[in-house]
Structures are given as structure tokens and as C-alpha cells.
Amino acid sequence: MWELLLRSRKFIFGLAVVGAIILFGIVGPMVTRDPNKMDYTSMGQPPSNEHLLGTTIFGQDIFAQLCTGIRNSLIVGGLAGALGTFIAILFGALGAYKGGLADTIFSFVTSIVIVFPVLPLLIILSAVLSQRSLFLVAALIALTMWPWAARSIRSQVLSLKEREFVNLARMSGMKDTTMVITEVLPNMLAYIMMVFVLLVGGGILAEASISMIGLGAPGAVTLGQMLWWAINQTKYANWWTMWWWFVPPGFILTVFLSAVFVMHAGMEELFNPRLRKT
Amino acid sequence: MVGHLLEIEELKGYYRGTFGVVFGVDGVSLTLDSGEIMGLAGESGCGKSTLAELVSGSPPPLLHYEGGKILIDGFDIYHIDPEVLRTEVKCKRMSYVPQASMESLNPVKRIRGFIMDVVKERTGKKPSREEVLKTAGDHLKKLGLESSVLDRYPLELSGGMKQRVVIGISTLWNPKLLVIDEPTSALDVTSQKHMIKSLLDLKQAGVIESMLYISHDISSLRQLCDRCAVMYCGKIVETGSMDDIINNPRHPYTQGLISSVVSYDPEGRQKGALKSIPGEHPDLRNPPPGCRFHPRCPYAKDVCKTTEPAVIKAEKGRRECACCLRLDE
């Protein structure tokens, strides 16, 4: 499977950009200054030699914030993606595999939850939980985003179910759960990866959106939080006067999400033969 | 001047894509005269559908016309203005019924809607609804379909009915030549019989003059065709009258093909077990050098591996065979 993937131009390109950003997020905070440290001598300054991306109104180095922000956003996205994929497998794969009543119940629940819009749910859940940490935010995002992924996984499992090797395993008397874990899921690894990648992207965007309105994890620096701080300083100065504050985080977000999309498109071309042009 | 209705000369058509080049049709020549039903036989993958798609004038995106001539009623379809091809040749002189024709109907249009579109596209004018319904209804009756079919969506019809609708639409303008690809392969035996009878009826009624009938099913070819051409590996290996092909096949491949078929044999003339041709049809990306059949031919000699056999014509060009070993015949 990996050899196939490495042949896809889109996948390589997307992965390269994603990898670069992840690297940035890992190494960046280690080599830049403390993002929360306030330098009273240069507050709200545009980019300069001293501060690569300028400073916030409080004198914090934006470049440092960007690095830490990328790291934290990635953490939230990754956690949300992992947890969301896990729940989606539970509701999608298990139910679809067992069939019958279990499947009906699981897919019914999925259908109902999928109607609830993600952001409003996040808003109301964040509003009632006064103590928010990055982990909590990630968990909430996973809880609101899983239905879509569960549906995709379910249809994939349904098609796999009819295949030969599954019937063979079933005849040998394997338990259903064992079967799902050892036979079905490995064959769906590619598909699960695709779902995970999309969930991470969606998770990062959701976190940015929720932080944008002030319902993120207070104190943690994420890309979304940076945007919130940038836009909410109208008490001191109009936010648009400090473009170096809000343009970089959003730009990185766009680049990251585009790269994730291209990666996913590359994977889809490979694993979904219908879309191949050959 | 008496010319052939369909004249194909050294036709080449290759598939080009990221997989490389597939030599689907690699130098094929055949002729068909008005009033004939000609069969095109061969294994899966030999190129007969490719040939049919080239004759249809609208090959699929990856299939490219690479050379040679296709003359339909005098029109060299790959060297004329596409507009002329569209208005003069398609549907009027030549009509194509694709393989798996059940998939050929627009799922979101009722049959009558589709037919009205066809008429509008071909005549350039919006037709009157009653006229179309009447003409189409009468025409479809010839194929054994009720006129209520017109009000249906494709999903409401069975496979056999959809196929007959497609044949009906393709023959609305009484084309001189009907090119029809594997109409019986998706049907059960009874439906196959009805299909063949319908096609013969259409010819009888003068709706179509001639047919190029592509199939791998020898028995249906036998019931329908006057003449037959046998294809192998992108080339034609033998042509002749249907009787000749069945009873007196010359080319080793044809011989193998005929003897691998069960036939109704009341006098028990067929002795021994059914013979099959050993080996597999070669990959058309890499056809064998020399005579393409030599890896599977029981009579293969050294010369077969290097030289492509010339086509030997007999009986004023009505009987052809491409095997160098049959020189003595």
C-alpha cells in the first residue's frame, strides 16, 4: 500500500506540506522565544528584524506565537481526529459488521446525531463547561464530528463484508469482534487513514472556529486563539491595523487545510478505482 | 458503382493512457455488403468491441483512431467533417448498439423524453409530442414492446426491455447498417432466442438492411449471420460464409473455437470430448511477434514465430484466411 501511495503526486505534495507544518510545530516552539512573554518596549509593532512577524498589542512575539499555535492546534486536531475516528469505527464498523438489529440501532443513532450542526453544538457545550482545557476541546470536537466519519466507514465495511476472506473467517468460527479487528479493519486501513486525515483537518478548523469566538481553551496558544486575541483588542486599537497579527495564523490554517485536502484527494484517487482516469 | 456498404481497410485503433498503449485493433480489413448479416466472433479481449466502437464513430476517450479507413456507404468517417458524420452517417446510415446497452439510457429521463431529445438533436427542430409518441410506439411494437414503455423511467424496465428500447432507438431512422455488440451475453437463453428473432424480424421488415453482429457466442452467430469474421489479438484471422466457418474452418484458431462449442447433435456426430484452446489470450499491450496465434497453435512452426502471415483470399475475396500453413489448401 505504501508503495502505491508514494506514487501519487497529490499525496506526496500534500504530505510534504503537512509534514513541513508539523515539523514547524514541533521544532518551532523549541527555538523561539516564550510566546506569552510581553515585551513592553515594542507593543503592537509590525514585522522587524527583532520580531519576525511583529508583536501583539501586549508585546508578545507573533512568530513565537505562531509556532506554539501550530503545535497546539495540531495537538487538538490530532486528538480530535484520533478520538473521532475511534468513535466512528465503533459506530460504523461494529454495527455494519454485525448487521441486523445492531446495525439498525447504530446507523439510526448516527443519522440523528449527524443532523446536529457541529459548531452550534460546540458552542453550547463549551458554554456550559467553564473549565476548558485543550484536551476537553479536542474531546468535544470529536464528539460532534464523528457521525459523518461513521457513515463513511459503515458503507465501506458493508461492501467488504461480502468479500471472500470474510466469509472464510466466519466459517472458521471466529467471534465477530475479533473478526472486525483482525480481518476487516486491516483491509480498511487505507480508508481509515483517509477518514482520520479529514477529521484532523476538520478538527483543526473546528478548534479555530470555536476559539475565534472565545470559547476555546483559555491560556493556551492556538491558531484560533491568536485570531481571537487579534480581533478582540478593539479596546486598544482597531484589529485591522495590525494585519501581521491575524494574517499569518489564518494563512497557515488555509495552507494546512489545502494540503490535507490534496493528500486526501491523492489517497482517494488510489483507493477508489472509480475515480481513476485510466 | 456498386461499392460495399462497409469497407474497413487496415484499420488501427489503440488505447493510450497511463497504462501504456494497448493495440486494440491492429490492422483490420473487412467488407460488408448491403443486405448481409455479418458476424464478428472471438474471445473476450480480442478487439471486436474495440472495432465496433471505432465503426460507431464515437470511440471512448482513451481509444484513438490511429490509421486506416472506415468507409460507410462511401463516407470516410474519420476524414470527414464531424458535422457531416453527425447528421448524415450516424443513425441514418449506420447505427450502433453498445455492449451492456442497459446502461445506455439516461436514468433521469423517461423513455419518451429521451426519444424526443434524440429527434430534436438529429432534426434540429423540436418535434411534436404526439408524432413522436405515435412513431416511436409503433416502432417499439416491432420489437415486442408495449407503447406504455415510453412513459417509464429506465429503472422501471427489465434488462431485456431496456436493451430492446436501445435497439429501437438506434433503428428509428432505418439505418442501412446496424452495428450491435454482444446483445445476448447478459440475457438468459429464452430471452436470447427472442432477441435473435427480433433482429431477424427487423431485417425482414426492412427496418435495417445489414448488420454487423459482434458476439463470442457461436450459437447465436450461427442462427443469425450469413457471413462471419473471426478476430484474434487485434487482427482478423478468418472470414467466410457462416456455413464455411462452422463446417470447414481453415485457421487453427477458428478450428479450436468451433470445436469448443456444444452443438445440437441428434445424430451423435460430434465424437470425443470438447476441445479447448490451451493457453490464454495474450495481453494486447504486448502481442506475440510473428503470427499472433503461434503460442497456442498446435501446428506452429518456426516461421510462425517471426513472420506475420499474409492474408490468403479465395472465392473472389469472400473467403480469407491468415495462416501461412494453409498454403496447400
Added chain:
Amino acid sequence: MMKSLFTHPFTKFVAKKAVFYVIVAFVAMTFIFLIPRLMPSNPVDVMIARASTSGQTGVNMAAVRQFYLNYFGFNKSRFDQYIIWWDQTLHGDLGLSFHYWPTPVVNIIMEKLPFTLALVFPVLVISFFLGNWIGAKAAYVGGKRSEFIYFFSVFCNRLPSFWFGMVLVLVLAVKAQLFPTYGGYSFGLIPSWSPTFFVDVLRHYILPFSALLVVYLGGWATGMRSMVIHEMDSGYVRYSEQLGFRKKKSMSYAERNAILPQFTGLNLLFNALIGETVIIENVFGWPGIGNLWIQAVYSVDYPLIFGCFLITMVVVILGNFLIDILYGFIDPRIRTGGGR
């Protein structure tokens, strides 16, 4: 005739959907009911505590507290609360806002709802038709232009709408001074039906509208282009060409079939759009439900918070239901009840 109406497959389809959405509504309502009552601390106490720190004076806090205790029904059994709450809500009583005491929540929401709907529906409809048209056109022309449109659409679609909104404000409102930077209407103007007010609102509307539109246009264009390209290879399109259709007509066949699956995405996109509009309103200060909601969260005004969520769910459920019906009407396979 009536009998055939009842047994008609489309009616069955509508009925099934209606039942489903009623169940969703039920779940949503129960969810809204449970949330404040499952919170770690008593919501009333939280609200009062918040008020005292921000120094709210001039109001009889004890009376307010009692009112809310009654409203949330903390003094009765859970089940009683539940019934009462259903009764209240169905009669349109969503409680009184805490921040805007004693204005009823419903009134506040109804004032702001039109602004949000004015953003949501035009963006939804225009992005759908225009976006799909662009995608189909891209598939039609093919070649390098098609690829360019594809990548451009992908990029637009991946923009976070709120950030793109900020960029638009910076470029078009601040630098170019073409549009106002904030709000739904100019400060000092009183909402009325006068043309001046209308034009003023329109000026404020353009930027948030565009921010959302661009992102969603990109999404539809990307998807439609792929769908049409895929349909172009299908049997019925090829057959129509073999019958002598002009390219325009056979393309229209591909498009007509390609747009069907796009409708299934409309549901999810509608839901996403509602969420994004909330954020956009915050960036632009657009006086809709979203902005109201965020302010309510800041001021810990629980009746208003839950009221906003309720209204959002109502809009979402109704919208989804309508979209499902529309799709069922357009897809002949559902209309005739035939198999898929």
C-alpha cells in the same frame, strides 16, 4: 384518487422523513432540557454570581433568582419539569433573558433572526446554483483551464470563512474604504423599512456575504466538476454521442445526473453554513442570532443561550426536511419508488 395519493411512494417517502425529523426534534429538545440541569453547578447561581461581579444594580436580585429557579423548575421533580418545559416551549415561551431582564427571549431572538437568515439563505442558494454551474462549465471546457478552476476552487473552499472575512475587511473596507467595517447598519440609524436603511444594510451586508459565498462556491465547484467528469464516461452519455447528440446536449445529460448526488451534500453543507454564519457574525458584528448567542455566552445568560440553540435546531431541522423533500421530488427514482 385520494387513496392513490396516500399509497403513492412519494407520500410514503415524505411521511418517513417527517417521522424521522420529529424524532430528531424530540432528541434535540430533550438535550436542551437536560443541559442546564446536568451542569456541574446550578446555572441560576452561576448567572447571579456573574451579575454581582459585573456589578449589576438596580434590580431586585432575589426576585430574579426566584423567577429563574421557577423557570428552570429546580424545585420540582425532573419529570414535572420536563412536561412543563415542553408546554412552555411549544407555546413560544423561552423564558426571560437575564442580561436583558426582563425581555422575553423569544422577542430578542425574533428581532435578530431575520439578519441571520438573510445571510444563510442567499449564500446557500446562490453558492449552490452558481458553484455547480462553474463546476459543470469547468468539466465542459476541460484541459488546463479546467485544472486551474479546480485548484482555485479548492483553495477558496479551504479558506476559513472568518479569516477570509477579516482579510476582506482589511483590504476592501479599511484600505479601499469601499465598505463599512463593522455592524449591520450604521451607528445611529434606527431599523425601519425605509430605502436609506435598506441601502445602508446592504453596504454592511456585502462583505460578510462575500466571505461566506466564496468559500461555499469553491466547495460546490470542486465537487460538481468531479461529478460531471465522472458522468461523462458513463454509458448513457456515450450512447447519446453515438446517436449524434451535440456536445452541449450530451453534457447536459451528464450534468443533470451529476447534480443529484450534490443534493445529498446540501444537508450537511446547510448545517455547516449555519455554524459558520455564527462565527462570521462575530467577526463583522452582524446583528444576527450568532452575534446574539456569543454575547449571551459572554454574559452567561442561560435562557438566551439555550433559546438561541433551540432556534438554531428548529432552523436546521426544518431546512434539512425541506431539502430532503426537494431531493425526493427531483430524483425520479424516489418519485416513482423504484429501486436504486
